[in-house]
Amino acid sequence: MRIELTSIHFQNWKCFQKQSINFDLSTIGSKNIWVVFGDNGYGKTSLLQGILWCLYGVKAIYPDTRQQPKFVTFFNSIAVDNNPNLEMSVTLTFKQDKKNYRITRVAKRLVRGNTISYQQSSLIFSQDGKEKSDVTENIESLLPESCKELFFFDGKKIEEYAKLTHSQETRDAIERVLGIPEIRNLITDIKNVRKEIEKELGDTSIARNDLRKINQELNELQDIVNITEVTKNQTLQELQQEYVILQALKNEARQSDEAESKFGEINSLEKKASNLHKDLEQTLEKIKNAFRQAPVHLLSKLITQVTDETQTKTLISNKQLADVSLLEKLIVHDSCVCGRCIDSETRRYLEKQLEEAKNSRRLYEQAVNSQKLHTELSILCRTPPLNLELLLLQRDRLEEDIADLEQAINKLKLDTDGFDRESVKKIWQKMYQQENVVKQKKDKIERLEKEIEEFRQQESRLQRQRQKLASQNKEAASLSRQSDLACRLYQATDELVRWQIDNSREIIEKHTSEIHQRITNKPEEYKGVKINDDYTLGIKLKSNDIVNPEAINFSPGEKEALAFSFIAGLNQASGKAAPLVMDTPFGHLDPTHKKNIINSLPELPSQVILLATGEDLPQNILEDLAPYIAETHIISRKGDNEFSSVINVQE
Known part of the structure; x- marks a missing residue:
């Protein structure tokens, strides 16, 4: 409407x-x-x-x-x-x-x-x-x-x-x-009517002990059924709440599972970033070396010239060292290598030349140093120049890759904020525990439904016995039929409520x-x-x-x-x-x-x-x-x- x-x-x-x-x-x-x-x-x-x-x-x-x-x-x-x-x-x-x-x-x-x-x-x-x-x-x-x-x-x-x-x-x-609620109110009304009928039937059957005993058993059984149904309905409501909790935990578990996967991804990316940092350090060191070597290659022609001159000086120094040795040998002999006699004037000249040669003690050191310098300059000239442009490009690429990795790592860390491996484990434990709670509730409902079914069968058997005994009294028989009708109406109305809710x-x-x-x-x-x-x-x-x-x-x-x-x-x-x-x-x-x-x-x-x-x-x-x-x-x-x-x- x-x-x-x-x-x-x-x-x-x-x-x-x-x-x-x-x-x-x-x-x-x-x-x-x-x-x-x-x-x-x-x-x-x-x-x-x-x-x-x-x-x-x-x-x-x-x-x-x-x-x-x-x-x-x-x-x-x-x-x-x-x-x-x-x-x-x-x-x-x-x-x-x-x-x-x-x-x-x-x-x-x-x-x-x-x-x-x-x-x-x-x-x-x-x-x-x-x-x-x-x-x-x-x-x-x-x-x-x-x-x-x-x-x-x-x-x-x-x-x-x-x-x-x-x-x-x-x-x-x-x-x-x-x-x-209107249908639920109908159930309450039927319950009240049924209680009144049962009370009247109890008053009528006072004179019959056997009928009174059955009525008492029926009333007690109906109370048990009502309590069991209330317990079942409460358990059903509890089950719904437990389902809500379980669903929330499943969502958390799903998110934590994603977090666990992201933790692994973070570790992998951090290892990759660490390797890239090492490569970057090596590249930066190569760039430093390239800058240090740059003047050598820029002055390579001059260095080659200096090398050649150094080599010439080295040869001269070596020759001078050889002359000193020869003079020392000549002075101790009476004749020259050519066979002529060495007179006093010639000997004085040789002694003078030898004295001058001995006074130049740096000749040998100069020769050694010149040879060393010659070797080093030769190596520098032969060393191929480093490709500085390529090294700079490699450095830039590594820095970009590292920045991208760090950005990805930071995003993953934000996604996993509030999670750690221990909390993930606890969430899954809670979910398993909650699944067990839900199972227990479902088992309890199933058990209660079986109990209610057994109680209904007992109730039906007692009602037949009461109907048989009540048939001997007209008023009791009428009340018994009314009670049975109210019982069936109650069950039908209860079914109607469930049907109405589902529908x-x-x-x-x-x-x-x-x-x-x-x-x-x-x-x-x-x-x-x-x-x-x-x-x-x-x-x-x-x-x-x-x-x-x-x-x-x-x-x-x-x-x-x-x-x-x-x-x-x-x-x-x-x-x-x-x-x-x-x-x-x-x-x-x-x-x-x-x-x-x-x-x-x-x-x-x-x-x-x-x-x-x-x-x-x-x-x-x-x-x-x-x-x-x-x-x-x-x-x-x-x-x-x-x-x-x-x-x-x-x-």
Whole structure:
């Protein structure tokens, strides 16, 4: 059943002093979109906050009680100047089939000296003009607070809604939307009726000890069955939580496994970098040698000339050394080598020459040094020059390779930040332990189910015995049949609850998958959406594998698209088709997701109210939506006063 917002009335609410907005529903069959345009700061968010406050109170705006005193600033500033103790109110009217609902919440501003506070004056819920008691319960029945994000949400915060783990409160609220609590209430009613019948049957069978004994056994057995079923249901819930923990650990283990692989890659790259550093050191040393040898090769002709001269001097020095030796031999002989006698004058001349030669003690040293210099210069001249240009290129290449390796190493270290080999080992140990916990829970559930089945068989046997004994008394026989009927009805209703939950989940899954396929930017990769028992979401791949969105690194845009699909799918599955009021409707979606979501809005069976700026809905998008827009409202400033806005229908 579609729920439609027909009007909103603000009195002294933020920038709206006295403002009514009426939504013309005459085109609801063909046009389901209302657009409320306004620049930032003009009152779009104030409008959404007014709806939330009217339905759920201050906590819907300020969940943190420490922030709630700020609510006193919501009273219109212009009106406060005229009347500091004024009242503020918001009124909403809804239509559902032929029923009309009106909700009004009023708050009063209180001034006591320098202290300013507020208090709620009244909260009224009326149906078809008649006020109802239990206002909060009636609002919860119409639009559950725990599911408010399914009906009213801020596109800027859709990433918060995209968190894929839901609380127990959210699950309960979703089940309320699907009508499951009513069936659970039926089970409770049947239990109570059955207890009353059993009590009457017990009173009737007091005179029959055998019948009384069977009744007592049945009652005790039923209590055991109830306790066992409660234990099983609690274990099922615990199992779901353990599955969530296990999935988180598996994700951690997967990441740690990747980290382990990256640790090995880091080691390999560091070894390679170390080798390159050694090569670089050797290359730098060669470059130094090349610079040292450069002057030699530049002066090679001069060095060759010096070498030749050195060699000549060496030969002369060697000759002089040979002359000294010959003179020493001649002086000690009486005749020359030619046979002539050496006279006194000749001997004096030879002695003089020998004395001069002996006085030149450096001749030998000069000869040795000259020979050494000659050898060294010869080696230098013969040594081929180093290719300095090639060495410089090699140095540059090595430095670039080292820089690339260091960049890759730093990136890998960032990727593995928070992991070390010991923590990786502990994560895997935790995962194995958690798998064991899950197995124990599953084994416990299986054991409890077997016990329940055995108890049911015992119960059936005792009921047959009681029916046989009770047949001897008309009243007891009637009560026995009623008790058996209540027992079967209880079991059937319990089965109905499980069927309804599974069926509802399948319906949500169907709607969510259809919407997701229309708006995802990867329809070729994804086949649909899987709704888990705890209403968390999985993604069906084309391979039919079901994966956690976190495990495949969903982008923010993909998460927002998935969250929108779930919200819209649940809305459709509820049968209520509550209005969707969207502030900054498309958050930070990429163009593809934005376009796909916009194209899906006309297909929703709900009233859609978009609170948007011109940037949110540019002209090309408006042209696409035009055939489905029922009305466009414009928020404008009244006299350029930031504390006074008005809303008018665009003609």
